[in-house]
Amino acid sequence: xxxxxxxxxxxxxxxxxxxxxxxxxxxxxxxxxxxxxxxxxxxxxxxxxxxxxxxxxxxxxxxxxxxxxxxxxxxxxxxxxxxxxxxxxxxxxxxxxxxxxxxxxxxxxxxxxxxxxxxxxxxxxxxxxxxxxxxxxxxxxxxxxxxxxxxxxxxxxxxxxxxxxxxxxxxxxxxxxxxxxxxx
Amino acid sequence: xxxxxxxxxxxxxxxxxxxxxxxxxxxxxxxxxxxxxxxxxxxxxxxxxxxxxxxxxxxxxxxxxxxxxxxxxxxxxxxxxxxxxxxxxxxxxxxxxxxxxxxxxxxxxxxxxxxxxxxxxxxxxxxxxxxxxxxxxxxxxxxxxxxxxxxxxxxxxxxxxxxxxxxxxxxxxxxxxxxxxxxxxxxxxxxxxxxxxxxxxxxxxxxxxxxxxxxxxxxxxxxxxxxxxxxxxxxxxxxxxxxxxxxxxxxxxxxxxxxxxxxxxxxxxxxxxxxxxxxxxxxxxxxxxxxxxxxxxxxxxxxxxxxxxxxxxxxxxxxxxxxxxxxxxxxxxxxxxxxxxxxxxxxxxxxxxxxxxxxxxxxxxxxxxxxxxxxxxxxxxxxxxxxxxxxxxxxxxxxxxxxxxxxxxxxxxxxxxxxxxxxxxxxxxxxxxxxxxxxxxxxxxxxxxxxxxxxxxxxxxxxxxxxxxxxxxxxxxxxxxxxxxxxxxxxxxxxxxxxxxxxxxxxxxxxxxxxxxxxxxxxxxxxxxxxxxxxxxxxxxxxxxxxxxxxxxxxxxxxxxxxxxxxxxxxxxxxxxxxxxxxxxxxxxxxxxxxxxxxxxxxxxxxxxxxxxxxxxxxxxxxxxxxxxxxxxxxxxxxxxxxxxxxxxxxxxxxxxxxxxxxxxxxxxxxxxxxxxxxxxxxxxxxxxxxxxxxxxxxxxxxxxxxxxxxxxxxxxxxxxxxxxxxxxxxxxxxxxxxxxxxxxxxxxxxxxxxxxxxxxxxxxxxxxxxxxxxxxxxxxxxxxxxxxxxxxxxxxxxx
Numbered sequence: 001x002x003x004x005x006x007x008x009x010x011x012x013x014x015x016x017x018x019x020x021x022x023x024x025x026x027x028x029x030x031x032x033x034x035x036x037x038x039x040x041x042x043x044x045x046x047x048x049x050x051x052x053x054x055x056x057x058x059x060x061x062x063x064x065x066x067x068x069x070x071x072x073x074x075x076x077x078x079x080x081x082x083x084x085x086x087x088x089x090x091x092x093x094x095x096x097x098x099x100x101x102x103x104x105x106x107x108x109x110x111x112x113x114x115x116x117x118x119x120x121x122x123x124x125x126x127x128x129x130x131x132x133x134x135x136x137x138x139x140x141x142x143x144x145x146x147x148x149x150x151x152x153x154x155x156x157x158x159x160x161x162x163x164x165x166x167x168x169x170x171x172x173x174x175x176x177x178x179x180x181x182x183x184x
Numbered sequence: 185x186x187x188x189x190x191x192x193x194x195x196x197x198x199x200x201x202x203x204x205x206x207x208x209x210x211x212x213x214x215x216x217x218x219x220x221x222x223x224x225x226x227x228x229x230x231x232x233x234x235x236x237x238x239x240x241x242x243x244x245x246x247x248x249x250x251x252x253x254x255x256x257x258x259x260x261x262x263x264x265x266x267x268x269x270x271x272x273x274x275x276x277x278x279x280x281x282x283x284x285x286x287x288x289x290x291x292x293x294x295x296x297x298x299x300x301x302x303x304x305x306x307x308x309x310x311x312x313x314x315x316x317x318x319x320x321x322x323x324x325x326x327x328x329x330x331x332x333x334x335x336x337x338x339x340x341x342x343x344x345x346x347x348x349x350x351x352x353x354x355x356x357x358x359x360x361x362x363x364x365x366x367x368x369x370x371x372x373x374x375x376x377x378x379x380x381x382x383x384x385x386x387x388x389x390x391x392x393x394x395x396x397x398x399x400x401x402x403x404x405x406x407x408x409x410x411x412x413x414x415x416x417x418x419x420x421x422x423x424x425x426x427x428x429x430x431x432x433x434x435x436x437x438x439x440x441x442x443x444x445x446x447x448x449x450x451x452x453x454x455x456x457x458x459x460x461x462x463x464x465x466x467x468x469x470x471x472x473x474x475x476x477x478x479x480x481x482x483x484x485x486x487x488x489x490x491x492x493x494x495x496x497x498x499x500x501x502x503x504x505x506x507x508x509x510x511x512x513x514x515x516x517x518x519x520x521x522x523x524x525x526x527x528x529x530x531x532x533x534x535x536x537x538x539x540x541x542x543x544x545x546x547x548x549x550x551x552x553x554x555x556x557x558x559x560x561x562x563x564x565x566x567x568x569x570x571x572x573x574x575x576x577x578x579x580x581x582x583x584x585x586x587x588x589x590x591x592x593x594x595x596x597x598x599x600x601x602x603x604x605x606x607x608x609x610x611x612x613x614x615x616x617x618x619x620x621x622x623x624x625x626x627x628x629x630x631x632x633x634x635x636x637x638x639x640x641x642x643x644x645x646x647x648x649x650x651x652x653x654x655x656x657x658x659x660x661x662x663x664x665x666x667x668x669x670x671x672x673x674x675x676x677x678x679x680x681x682x683x684x685x686x687x688x689x690x691x692x693x694x695x696x697x698x699x700x701x702x703x704x705x706x707x708x709x710x711x712x713x714x715x716x717x718x719x720x721x722x723x724x725x726x727x728x729x730x731x732x733x734x735x736x737x738x739x740x741x742x743x744x745x746x747x748x749x750x751x752x753x754x755x756x757x758x759x760x761x762x763x764x765x766x767x768x769x770x771x772x773x774x775x776x777x778x779x780x781x782x783x784x785x786x787x788x789x790x791x792x793x794x795x796x797x798x799x800x801x802x803x804x805x806x807x808x809x810x811x812x813x814x815x816x817x818x819x820x821x822x823x824x825x826x827x828x829x830x831x832x833x834x835x836x837x838x839x840x841x842x843x844x845x846x847x848x849x850x851x852x853x854x855x856x857x858x859x860x861x862x863x864x865x866x867x868x869x870x871x872x873x874x875x876x877x878x879x880x881x882x883x884x885x886x887x888x889x890x891x892x893x894x895x896x897x898x899x900x901x902x903x904x905x906x907x908x909x910x911x912x913x914x915x916x917x918x919x920x921x922x923x924x925x926x927x928x929x930x931x932x933x934x935x936x937x938x939x940x941x942x943x944x945x946x947x948x949x950x951x952x953x954x955x956x957x958x959x960x961x962x963x964x965x966x967x968x969x970x971x972x973x974x975x976x977x978x979x980x981x982x983x984x
Contacts, residue, residue, distance in 0.1 A: 027638045027674050028628045029702055034584050036810055058810040060701065062633075062751040062758065064684035066808040091701070116911035150911055154812075157513075158579060160528075170528040172579065172756075173513035176812030 035061045036098050038088040039177045043081035056177035074184040075143035083139045111136030112154040112166050119149030133161045148182035211246035212279040214239045219607040220559035226261035284489050303408050305651050305661040306719025306733045307394025308774050308789045312387040321425040322436035325379045332389045333846035334830030336865035339963040340374040343475045343504050350391050351826050351850045351864045352404030355742040360408045365398050367596040368546050368572040371742035378500050378546035380479035382438040383454045384409040392772045393737035396647045396665040400715030401739035403770040414487050418446045424982045431975035434460025451484035461535035466955045466973035468530045472508040474537045496550040505537040510968040512756045514812030515905045527969045539577040547571045561605035570596045591627035611652035618645045636743050637675035644668045657723035667713040669740050676702045713738035728779045735772045741765040745799050745819050760818045769796045785834040798824035803901045822856040845871040859899040866895035881934040888929040895921040895961045925958035945981040
């Protein structure tokens with residue numbers, strides 16, 4: 001018993017000192033895998049004409065810099081476009097195509113297209129999930145009369161399906177990109 | 185005269201009982217163990233001969249005319265521990281016997297017949313007794329200590345409950361579990377203490393840094409959980425508590441077993457499990473609010489007056505679901521949640537726990553020894569190791585679906601030595617040193633940038649406290665402490681964030697490596713902190729006393745305040761720490777009055793706490809990413825004044841009727857920006873009318889009412905944000921507190937005695953009787969859903 005009492009402090013000090021010997025290895029960097037840095041919406045006019053490309057690129061992910069938005073040109077009035085959306089993670093090299101993942105998990109995702117009230121366009125879903133509810137990586141857009149405003153693309157993860165729109169879709173936003181566009 | 189008679193008696197014994205060769209003497213001296221002073225009038229009893237004597241004015245005694253052989257001797261004295269030993273007499277023999285006298289008498293107070301050790305002398309301290317802990321066996325630590333006036337809680341839902349003491353929480357409240365300072369990532373608001381209350385016998389809540397033994401950074405307060413005091417006798421007993429709750433279909437079981445031996449060896453263990461499914465607000469289920477918790481602890485060792493040894497191991501494993509509708513993306517979702525009365529996800533009851541959720545486990549291993557030295561005091565040594573592993577799961581896609589989003593492992597080794605000197609009459613001196621080494625590892629396999637970086641931290645502390653009785657009814661204490669902290673972190677910053685924070689100007693020398701879009705940096709911080717606690721306690725008369733306590737405490741910034749950087753997915757907000765944040769320093773003055781008569785017990789505690797460089801987090805606006813915009817919360821420093829009063833009042837009405845009420849009010853003001861301090865508990869009052877019938881199976885019935893006022897003093901940090909989907913700007917009202925609420929609760933219990941030491945207590949209760957819908961300002965999920973509705977509980981407690 002007595003020896004235990006005498007030895008214990010030394011054991012404890014040894015344990016403490018040895019545990020203090022630290023290693024100064026640098027931690028590994030984390031390159032985020034499932035980040036979406038870039039949304040590109042491409043609009044090909046059904047009867048031929050100029051393709052419109054809308055692009056939002058945010059290379060610092062959740063960092064402080066706002067996304068860089070580019071719009072290649074106006075929509076032509078009275079024209080219907082075949083639209084498709086591509087999502088990329090450009091932090092990886094080569095860039096990772098996230099669209100594939102979204103299409104694989106089609107039951108858990110849905111795109112929404114929201115024109116501001118001043119913009120006279122209509123949209124329709126062209127691809128659907130395995131339950132027959134909208135997915136929306138492919139869609140059509142009809143530019144009606146001459147007007148201008150904003151067009152917002154929203155990708156919701158785990159939305160309530162079916163739904164009547166963003167209002168009751170719920171889920172959480174994976175992408176939200178707003179473009180200032182016009183119909184000429 | 186006495187001695188003369190005793191001598192005569194011995195003479196006769198010597199002559200008549202033992203014939204021959206019986207002329208040996210056994211003599212000696214009885215001394216106080218603590219200061220070596222002689223003990224007068226101690227009784228010395230030779231059991232096998234059944235002869236007695238007493239010690240004289242010099243503590244001396246003598247037995248004459250003894251025969252050769254073994255003597256079994258017992259020495260006793262009033263207010264001393266009785267000592268038994270054997271002597272083999274082969275000739276004339278002398279021996280000095282040390283008795284333990286006035287054991288920690290300054291620290292022992294008698295409350296309603298039971299002895300509980302207070303941690304401090306003059307600080308504002310309340311002890312929560314075992315019966316309260318037992319009747320809340322399924323509750324969290326945060327919920328139990330809310331029974332103390334002035335203690336509230338800051339919650340994330342109903343299962344993540346953090347204590348708020350006089351308006352302060354997280355790193356400002358130390359939790360001490362069986363003499364071990366908990367190191368469980370307590371910096372985060374959604375990081376609850378990893379404690380099973382069932383392992384505690386009583387809990388002390390100390391407001392302010394009253395006890396310096398555990399650290400000088402307890403600006404808010406200290407919560408001390410004490411295990412059951414070991415009684416050195418041959419005994420075996422146990423206790424099992426089982427409960428059921430209708431809200432969430434929850435149940436809890438906790439069992440403990442104690443075994444001790446006369447020789448001083450002992451062992452005990454506590455094992456517990458509790459779980460619940462989705463909780464229910466009055467109008468809807470709170471989806472994904474299930475939780476599971478397993479806990480176990482083992483304690484064993486040897487205890488005697490002079491020395492002791494203790495080994496303690498405890499483990500707790502928690503899995504807690506986070507309300508699914510609180511998991512939002514972007515400011516727009518937050519606006520929708522605030523403006524909608526009901527959560528956007530409303531499904532049926534489920535027992536399963538999905539992402540978002542937390543899985544946290546905490547292991548604690550402790551080894552301690554103590555020894556008392558004659559004419560000096562007690563020396564203790566303690567080593568402890570803690571491992572805190574925290575996983576936070578998020579809703580993720582693809583192959584990352586089952587990967588945690590946060591994976592932090594915090595390991596802490598501590599070594600401490602404490603000395604209590606109690607040889608002097610009238611005062612005790614405590615002093616000690618402690619060292620701590622801490623390593624935090626943030627696993628990069630999450631695939632998500634680290635919220636808290638890898639760091640190593642070294643602490644050293646030294647303290648001394650004197651407690652003294654100045655004159656008969658005036659007691660005083662004075663303590664000082666010095667702490668050294670050194671933090672060495674390795675952190676990756678996004679280059680854009682590094683520049684946005686302006687670190688490229690101030691901290692360019694800490695960059696280790698430039699990876700293009702990220703920078704590896706090596707921030708190092710060293711802090712020297714000085715703290716002080718002193719006070720006076722004056723016993724006005726046998727019923728009332730008044731005490732005054734003043735404390736200075738300093739807290740270095742925690743990792744979250746320094747390093748937070750990025751989107752906190754589970755909170756849908758970007759949190760930004762600041763490397764420039766310095767320590768905060770509190771000056772707290774407390775004045776208390778206590779009255780205890782047969783009919784009335786009153787405790788009034790008032791305080792003024794001025795905190796220099798008070799660290800707080802507040803919303804500052806939004807940042808836009810491709811996922812939409814997120815509210816940004818940044819850490820700042822300011823000067824704050826907290827002024828408040830906590831009152832508790834117990835009144836014995838007549839016969840079997842009692843009434844008690846607890847109330848508290850706090851006024852918090854940011855003196856730099858001239859604004860109220862954010863997240864201060866509002867005025868609240870909690871009253872109970874109770875009826876008891878000891879003659880009727882010890883029946884207790886309690887009717888409880890709780891009123892929580894609306895917090896009218898809050899800073900307005902609301903901001904406007906652009907909502908793309910309807911092309912408008914809307915107000916994000918994240919500041920306005922919810923309205924006041926009233927809750928009524930009822931409980932009753934009876935106890936059946938079977939035989940000696942065997943009894944069964946049956947308790948039933950209803951919480952939130954009227955199924956009132958309410959939201960609490962200090963619940964982070966208040967934007968998303970109501971708090972829980974009616975809950976009926978049944979609990980059985982079996983002692984054996």
